[in-house]
Amino acid sequence: PSEELKIVYCNEHGQLHMGSMTSDQPILQFKKLQDLQAYIFTYKPDIVMLNETWLTKHVHDNEVISSSYYNIFRNDRSDPDKAKYGKKGGGGVLILCRNDIDASFSEVKVKTSLPISSVLLKKKKKKK
Numbered sequence: 797p798s799e800e801l802k803i804v805y806c807n808e809h810g811q812l813h814m815g816s817m818t819s820d821q822p823i824l825q826f827k828k829l830q831d832l833q834a835y836i837f838t839y840k841p842d843i844v845m846l847n848e849t850w851l852t853k854h855v856h857d858n859e860v861i862s863s864s865y866y867n868i869f870r871n872d873r874s875d876p877d878k879a880k881y882g883k884k885g886g887g888g889v890l891i892l893c894r895n896d897i898d899a900s901f902s903e904v905k906v907k908t909s910l911p912i913s914s915v916l917l918k919k920k921k922k923k924k
Contacts, residue, residue: 801897802841806832810850810886811860817886820854833861842894843917849888866892869901871913889913 808828816823836844849872851860857868873887889911893899902916 801843802839803843803845804835804839804841805845806847808832808846808849810848812850812852812855817850817852822852822854824855824859829860836861836866836892840894842897843915844890844892846890846892847888848886849890850886851888851890860890861892864895866894867897867899868892869899869913869915871911873911887911891915893917 811825811828811832813823813825832846844866849870851870851872853872857863857870861868869891871889891913893915898918900916902914904912904914906912
């Protein structure tokens with residue numbers, strides 16, 4: 797296995813149609829979703845970082861990407877956060893790590909108004 801990691805970053809500017817962000821059944825933007833999935837399945841990046849996903853608790857992980865290939869870590873904008881900043885939606889961070897990478901969500905203990913997400917990656921021990 798390679799020692800290098802392929803890492804991709806993208807500002808999504810929304811996976812949801814703006815008018816449906818507050819709905820219990822939000823409508824995904826399928827063209828963006830197809831483009832994202834096509835890129836991931838073609839280039840097989842090790843880690844994908846997305847911001848401004850606009851995802852909500854009503855969108856399941858498997859609607860975005862198959863969890864059989866990636867561990868999915870999300871930090872959607874919370875309802876109290878939306879109210880605090882007068883937002884109906886927007887925000888959100890999503891991090892995908894390939895399943896063969898030892899990755900776990902790491903709590904950010906710093907008090908901040910920023911939606912910071914952290915993932916802890918560990919190198920797999922080489923067999924001797």
